[in-house]
Amino acid sequence: MEDRPISLTLRIVAGIMLLFLLAPVLIVVPISFSADTYMAFPPSGWSVKWYVAIFQDPKMINAFWVSLALAVLTTVLSLAIGLPAAYVLVRLRPRGSEAMASFFTAPLLLPSIVLGLALLVVFATFGLLGTFQGFLAAHLVITLPYAVRVLSTALSTLPRAVEEAATTLGAPPLSVFFRVTLPMMRNAIVATSALAFLVSFDEVVLSLFMSGPRISTLPVEMYHHVENEADPMVAAISVLLIVLTFAVVVVVDRTAGLSRTFVK
Amino acid sequence: MTAIAPTLEAAPARRVKIPLAVILLIPITLINLIGFVAPVINLLSFSFREVQATGAMTGGSSIASWVAIVTDPFYIELLVNSILTSLLIVVLTLVCSFPIALLLHRTTGFARTVLLFVVITPLLTSAVVRTYGWIALLLDGGVINSLLSLAGLPTLKLIFNSTGVVIGLTEILMPYMILSLLAGFRRLDPRVEEAALTLGANPFQTFWRIIVPLTLPGVALGSLLCFVLAVSSFITPKLLGGGRVFLLATEIYDQAMVTLNWPLASTLAIMILIVFGGALFLYLRALRAIA
């Protein structure tokens, strides 16, 4: 496509809107380095004391470890469960594959507040509230649709001929999958892992419903913290989360591609 | 041979091995049944549970929650308020997102990647983080008001009211709108725009008569998505509303976690789904009208 000059008006208007879009993400950076004990702008002085404060807050540290373990396990299980599902939907194509694909991605259509409440009510009866397993199940419900979608897209763009070549060379189906299909899906698997990890690590609505007095995740703790006071410690945590998010976006860009993953 | 050959010859479907397919699908089906289908069905039945004044359930059934929602002026106002606020947010999101999406559509190469980063990084950033950023910006002693007083201007009440909620949600939903618009812009052929320009249309006429109509499907999709997300979001309204802005989603959370009236919370949640059904219906109607 030929590049057409982009009008100055569009550049200026879009620039202002982009600034608006980035404002809340950018503003936390200076605030996180504030030396004040409350939120003020511009800060009266600069310091890293709020970053230090994170590590002295046992609640935040505990919540961080829970979130990390949860995100890692959710990621592993999303791949272990999502990959076979994508393989069936794209390669084996049993009757009703399309309907099944919609069914597996349907939880994404349900607003998280409704899903959160629905899970709260059911998990309460099974004693899963405030448990790690409860969190894990809830997170899987929303990471699996992403996993199935990204992995299916990747699988459907893999040339069949390469797998067929392996077959004619004497590789039985399982060998074809592990020696050819899986290595060729490496990028998609990396992208899926990054997304599943982030979705789980950032998830707050479902976690709010699932959390109990003994166990809670980092975003939930941040939410409760902000609800009560708006000191710059949350800004410090936010900066760390933004860095993590940015890293995930870089990974997705380098592997699955941003346009292919996010622009349908 | 690729161009004309029937796809049958190019990609013959493999013989379906039903048992293998079934085995591989068991885990995801179980998760979906346990974590999605059963809870949602259960929610429906919960909205007909009887509840005592203390919030404890009696085990009997009742339509009290439903009666409350359709008769109590508080809930009716809540519903109307939620819908109107969400509609306002959708309009603002659309206006703010359109220029960015158009710019993205016309950009190629490295600049496009940078722009996509700028759009997708906020999308994947936790709502808590972004809402916190808005608190920092909108607070009485926050960035905006500090700057205003430095300039000798009167400060504004931007937070713990609807204004704050609308500003925050508009920004938070922008990435969704931008990506939906971008998907819709695929229909936009630069040659059509050029044709319009060569036919004597000025850039504004081109925008209104060519670009806007061609991008309506993307607009409709983005609007539906953002409306749904606006009606159901509660982190941002909760934190930026400071407990003074009452919306469907925040009420569900309060009923579920504070008052512990789960039947009422369930009824409100179903109410949200009904609102979605209505939005989806309008979307499909609109899509047919556009196409």
Place this chain on the structure above:
Amino acid sequence: MLHVPVTGSSESAAGEGFLSVRGLNKRYGDFIAVDNLDLDLPKGELVAFLGPSGCGKTTSLRMIAGLVPATSGRIVVGGRDLTTVEPYRRDMGLVFQSYALFPHMSIAENVAFGLKMRKVGRAETEQRVREAISMVRLTGKESHRPAQLSGGQQQRVALARALVIRPSILLLDEPLSNLDAKLRDEMRNEIRDIQQRLGITAIFVTHDQAEALTMCDKVAVMNAGRLEQLGTPVELYEKPQSPFVASFIGRTNRFAAVAKNGAAELAGLSIPTPAGMTGKVEVMIRPHRITLSAPADGAPCHAVEGVVTRSIFAGDILQYEVVAHGATFLVEQGTAAHERPLEQGSPVRLHWLMSDTYVFGAAA
């Protein structure tokens, strides 16, 4: 165990080829992709499956390889019935149009893959891989990735990978169609050389008749799922058995006529027709078998008066359009020095041998 030796396998029964296909069918719902294919290929020959897009040639090849299950029929190679054998136990080497190299493996690993699957020892694997790579003249590229090679080089890797397992049959699915014209000629000779050197039985799927005619021992012409004719290039050209073959291979003049009492009328001539043929027929004559002067040896020929209506000089040949008794003939003449093309309106007399006249019953 998986490996069917190329030499020393039991001689197949008389009348059957090394590869024998019987009543092979493939249906997709109502669509018949391959219709009752019978085929016997002798050992060591290179046979082309030639036909237009969608004629079933690729589907036939894929059924032989086992990648597509046959709806019905039998496939026997060297006396071994492979009909229900899994594709990974068939021991056939398949070269794909898209090369289908493993992008995550080096060239050497690509070539070694089939040997690894056969659990061939390391020393032997190394030696056979080295030989295969040198056979396709890629020595020195062993550690490269496929993406670092040109299209022609990639196709040679695919060839080496398919041959290193010493397959019973080499299958080539339009292996040259992704290459540019010059490379295509080169690869054509290379494939033919290697095939003859190894004495391997090979099937070559193509839609390019020049490819099929110039490099293959035999050509199976397919159309609409059916085998129209299997024969040597000369047989197909000189003795086409169906109007499709006559018109698909080379250029031809086609005329509709009606057969009555052992003859059909064309341009005022009476063309003898095979015994028992009546009703609508098609008469075909190759443009370059029509001459402007009578044959010197007095061989029996047809002759008709006409007028040149168009004259085209195409370098190596002269093409004339001649109208004779209402029928339009395309005539091709080799050019010679000092020869002036006939001008439009020139009267000419066309001659062609009786034996160069093909008459077919009209297609049902």
